[in-house]
Amino acid sequence: MNDFLNDNVYWWRPLDDAELDTRGKILLAAYKEMHYQGFQSASLSNILARTGVTKGALYHHFPNKTELGYAVIDEVIAQRIHLSFVKPLQNFENPVDGIIELIQASGEAFSLTDIELGCPLTALAQEMAPLDEGFRLRLIKIYNQWHQSIADSFRRALEKGQLQPDFDPEIVAATIVATLEGAMHAAKVAQDLNILYRCGAGLIQYLHLIRKN
Amino acid sequence: MNDFLNDNVYWWRPLDDAELDTRGKILLAAYKEMHYQGFQSASLSNILARTGVTKGALYHHFPNKTELGYAVIDEVIAQRIHLSFVKPLQNFENPVDGIIELIQASGEAFSLTDIELGCPLTALAQEMAPLDEGFRLRLIKIYNQWHQSIADSFRRALEKGQLQPDFDPEIVAATIVATLEGAMHAAKVAQDLNILYRCGAGLIQYLHLIRKN
């Protein structure tokens, strides 16, 4: 039950080995706490207890809990989604092959403990999007970047004649993002990686329909 | 911002016009509060204030907040998911046509205020599945019923020769559920029904691949 204290999971693996300053420590601990408890139930006391940082330090760097939440999205989550889902996509010549490769790579990358808490972006969005416009706008910005990177690569592939010409890149991109997020969600609730694999297989079937053969 | 007090939205529309007893009033108000705030941040005081029921009455009918949450899942959410997604599916001869019809019907049924809070099942699952096994098991039971009703209808269609023979009903069902949930989620964050339509279109494309033509 306290597995979440372990740093060796996909979502929490530090981005670099550099020593974190006080602000960075707070940010990382807040990110973990928010991922585990949600934003509203995230306890500043817990964050402080786990970092050893005091309340004075926290309120020196962040004016209030909400702004701390915003900073976690802007500086932690955005970076991780970009590194995991946006950037790898730009390396592929054929986006269909690229996405299929990404899906298969994800299937191998995720362990059972990784899906226990699911995607931090989804979790925060589910909770906070209807409650706080500041959260919603920041979160949707990340989703849009993800969506657009997929849509753009499909547009390029369409111009190159790699795809069946009658498919709308916006539709394809929206469906891919939705299915991936939905698959992570379902796997998290069931605590079963097989759901991830099944949805991946279904998505790959769909992508084969789109490719020009 | 207080739209959520209005009963005239899809998720909260009463199931029948019968007068609710005290227990039913608490259950419905708790369901709304949990859908809006999440379970942990759901305030018993808010629930009581909106019902006019007192705390003594609440704790007469439910031993604690957690059991109230369980009852909301078992008696409110399960019923609504069944009525919206499971039961309608059983009327169709050809499940591919049936699901396409359901997707199109959903697109017309949902309004912008309906997707503002998204699917109550998804929201609760995102928050509580990692935190409380009682929640998780109750929620996954509902998901399984949904998934199985889709998988079963595809199995029947497979036997009738309505489908391409090389498709696994488990894969198809998992993908459909994931895409629908992911689409609701994306539309909620973006507050944009077009996302729902786009994902619906993508899903229908996928289903055409499966149908025997």
Added chain:
DNA sequence: GTTGACATACATACCGGTTGGTATATTATT
């Protein structure tokens, strides 16, 4: 000697939950 980076101690409000009690309906007894 002023500013930035913290530490300590405290204030205020709200949370879930408990307590002790009342009014009413049901059941058991004679």
Added chain:
DNA sequence: AATAATATACCAACCGGTATGTATGTCAAC
């Protein structure tokens, strides 16, 4: 049929604990 016993449904006040946030103090660096 009348009454005693018990269970149900509910109420109002309160409790300990925890939440975020604040006020003030310290101390090093430039």
